[in-house]
Amino acid sequence: MRRRAFPLLALAATIAVALATLAPRPVRAGNDVALAIIVAPGSKLTNISVDDLRRVFESERLTDPDGNRLIALNHPPKTVDRVGFDQVVLGMDAEAVGRFWIDRKIRGGSGPPRTVESLATLRRVVEKLPGAIGYIRPAQLSNEVRAIRVDGKLPEDPGYPVRYKP
Amino acid sequence: MRCRFLGLAVLGGVLLLQGQALAQAQPAAEAVPPVPSAGLPVAPAAPTSPPLPAPANALLADAPAIPLGAAGGGPSESSDDFTTAGTTNMLVADEGPKLELYGFADFSYLHMLGKKDSILRQYVAAYPSFYVGHLNLYLSSTLGENWRSLAEVRFTYSPLGNERQQASDGTFPVTKTTTVDYAELQRTFSWGGVEIQRAWLEYQPFDFLSIRGGEWLTPYGYWNDDHGSPTIIAVHKPFPIGDAFFPEHQTGLVALGKYFVGSTAIGYAATLSNGRGPYDVIRDLDNNKAVGGRVYVESSAFGNLTVGAAAYRGRYTASTKRYRVDNTGAQPVAAIYRTIDSAFDELSLGADVRFLWKGLHVQGEVMTNETHYDPRHRPRTAGFDPAPTFSADYRRVGGYLLLGYRTSWLNLMPYVMGEHSSYADNDQAPPVWAWSAGLNLRPTPNVVLKAELAIAKFNGVGSTGLGKDDMPYFGSQAAWAF
Numbered sequence: 001m002r003r004r005a006f007p008l009l010a011l012a013a014t015i016a017v018a019l020a021t022l023a024p025r026p027v028r029a030g031n032d033v034a035l036a037i038i039v040a041p042g043s044k045l046t047n048i049s050v051d052d053l054r055r056v057f058e059s060e061r062l063t064d065p066d067g068n069r070l071i072a073l074n075h076p077p078k079t080v081d082r083v084g085f086d087q088v089v090l091g092m093d094a095e096a097v098g099r100f101w102i103d104r105k106i107r108g109g110s111g112p113p114r115t116v117e118s119l120a121t122l123r124r125v126v127e128k129l130p131g132a133i134g135y136i137r138p139a140q141l142s143n144e145v146r147a148i149r150v151d152g153k154l155p156e157d158p159g160y161p162v163r164y165k166p
Numbered sequence: 167m168r169c170r171f172l173g174l175a176v177l178g179g180v181l182l183l184q185g186q187a188l189a190q191a192q193p194a195a196e197a198v199p200p201v202p203s204a205g206l207p208v209a210p211a212a213p214t215s216p217p218l219p220a221p222a223n224a225l226l227a228d229a230p231a232i233p234l235g236a237a238g239g240g241p242s243e244s245s246d247d248f249t250t251a252g253t254t255n256m257l258v259a260d261e262g263p264k265l266e267l268y269g270f271a272d273f274s275y276l277h278m279l280g281k282k283d284s285i286l287r288q289y290v291a292a293y294p295s296f297y298v299g300h301l302n303l304y305l306s307s308t309l310g311e312n313w314r315s316l317a318e319v320r321f322t323y324s325p326l327g328n329e330r331q332q333a334s335d336g337t338f339p340v341t342k343t344t345t346v347d348y349a350e351l352q353r354t355f356s357w358g359g360v361e362i363q364r365a366w367l368e369y370q371p372f373d374f375l376s377i378r379g380g381e382w383l384t385p386y387g388y389w390n391d392d393h394g395s396p397t398i399i400a401v402h403k404p405f406p407i408g409d410a411f412f413p414e415h416q417t418g419l420v421a422l423g424k425y426f427v428g429s430t431a432i433g434y435a436a437t438l439s440n441g442r443g444p445y446d447v448i449r450d451l452d453n454n455k456a457v458g459g460r461v462y463v464e465s466s467a468f469g470n471l472t473v474g475a476a477a478y479r480g481r482y483t484a485s486t487k488r489y490r491v492d493n494t495g496a497q498p499v500a501a502i503y504r505t506i507d508s509a510f511d512e513l514s515l516g517a518d519v520r521f522l523w524k525g526l527h528v529q530g531e532v533m534t535n536e537t538h539y540d541p542r543h544r545p546r547t548a549g550f551d552p553a554p555t556f557s558a559d560y561r562r563v564g565g566y567l568l569l570g571y572r573t574s575w576l577n578l579m580p581y582v583m584g585e586h587s588s589y590a591d592n593d594q595a596p597p598v599w600a601w602s603a604g605l606n607l608r609p610t611p612n613v614v615l616k617a618e619l620a621i622a623k624f625n626g627v628g629s630t631g632l633g634k635d636d637m638p639y640f641g642s643q644a645a646w647a648f
Contacts, residue, residue: 049428051426051428051429051466052426054466055426060424060426061370061373062373062426063373069311095577095611098610098611098612099577099608099611101611102396102397102611102612102647103392103396103397105268105304105306105647106270106304106392106393106394106396106397106647107391107392107393107394107397108304108316108318108364108383108393110314111266111306
């Protein structure tokens with residue numbers, strides 16, 4: 001019995017090591033396009049983890065320190081920053097995102113976040129709507145919104161996680 | 167009244183879809199050159215980012231976009247009219263809740279292979295057939311800050327063609343629903359049916375707690391949750407899922423939620439329902455409510471791994487309502503009572519695991535269902551044995567393991583699946599092992615094409631010879647979400 005079990009265990013261990021070695025590293029490093037995560041200037045939310053950011057944009061319900069339900073606001077599908085954001089935060093390409101939401105809705109789950117058509121609207125809604133959270137490029141920041149830290153880092157910090165290669 | 171509601175629902179859905187289509191069409195028309203990553207001033211009404219060359223995919227199912235008018239045609243930035251309430255209204259609803267209408271359908275081809283005189287082939291589908299299997303419509307609505315409702319109805323051709331019940335003369339009488347079409351000069355058509363698959367109201371007071379009341383899918387494993395043919399990878403349900411070791415639906419209350427710790431989510435569901443019965447969706451025929459639940463841990467530390475366990479405990483009671491007239495008194499008195507035809511307690515236990523990594527998809531469930539009859543209400547068995555025998559207590563065991571890999575080429579997923587069901591509850595059906603291999607092609611997120619070859623092998627013949635021959639078959643399906 002032991003003689004049989006040992007090769008199986010060895011095989012399982014080898015597969016586990018191989019999988020761990022081949023595991024995709026999160027596309028978080030790099031010096032390409034950073035996306036600032038924005039909230040209203042008066043929000044008490046100052047930091048969010050990548051995991052929570054993913055959950056918010058997967059329509060999981062999370063509450064900010066002000067007690068407001070976080071409301072994700074997305075860019076339109078297949079726009080550059082949306083594709084980059086989905087890739088980095090959700091770990092999915094545009095096709096996979098489409099499958100994800102269709103499957104979610106067939107299971108009876110909640111739908112995807114709302115999309116916002118323009119930067120001006122996005123900033124204004126984030127400023128005025130309690131709990132709203134979105135993403136824009138750092139150069140597009142204005143005094144209507146405030147960038148928060150992601151995993152303790154701001155967009156200009158090295159190792160900022162929400163960066164993608166266009 | 168129903169027709170009026172349906173009409174409103176369809177109208178609402180069409181309007182909603184039109185709104186979505188218009189909203190989706192906006193960004194392409196408004197596209198401007200790419201926004202540099204730094205250094206340029208912000209244009210007041212620039213699109214969020216330029217679209218990619220690929221055509222806009224309206225089927226990505228995003229929620230309706232916030233209209234451009236909110237920025238361009240709405241109150242100015244200095245206006246006090248653009249209040250929080252106004253913004254909220256813009257996001258949530260115009261007036262009252264919006265009804266979202268969507269669904270899925272599938273069209274299949276089934277070809278039973280093997281011996282032509284096989285009992286199973288003759289019983290299931292003697293000849294290769296095309297059929298539309300599902301046409302399911304969802305009606306979803308957000309009813310307020312923490313309230314949501316979902317209803318799902320399946321339109322089916324059943325009971326047309328039902329020939330399941332054997333008559334005493336050895337025939338299988340078929341159910342015909344053909345009737346006269348009074349609107350078409352007395353020509354004929356066949357009517358079908360509607361099955362309410364689920365209808366619930368949800369209240370979510372906390373991030374980690376939602377409460378649903380109504381009819382819902384039993385929370386166990388993945389297959390029952392995946393539910394719809396575009397989401398399910400294979401063509402047919404594995405035996406233990408189809409044989410309902412756990413009830414597919416229940417009517418009652420379910421509390422469910424998730425709690426997040428880092429990259430791990432701990433989820434749960436606790437259920438209280440009528441349990442199983444001949445028509446449990448509308449009436450419980452005993453005082454014992456069924457309880458159950460599921461707990462699972464989901465980790466995205468490496469790929470996406472979910473491990474869960476589920477349980478269900480309930481009492482099944484089938485009874486017949488009768489009346490009698492008591493003539494012993496001065497005046498006759500009518501009394502209504504019930505005689506119990508069958509009653510048993512059951513316990514179902516299940517464990518499940520799913521691992522997703524890149525295109526890899528591994529999914530498995532094992533489950534057991536143990537039943538103890540009430541000795542006073544043990545039903546007779548059905549079979550060829552003329553001697554009266556009664557159903558024995560039983561413990562069913564079953565499970566399946568599915569392994570697939572989604573390639574980037576046309577989103578093609580080859581898959582293999584092994585499944586087992588002990589059929590301990592039925593002396594006509596011997597234990598079965600089934601193996602299938604197939605392809606799942608998803609050319610767009612909304613369309614899934616499947617083809618599979620499967621064979622079911624029985625360990626024995628069974629009391630009526632049902633397991634005498636293997637049951638090989640070819641199945642294919644086009645499923646789509648709309």
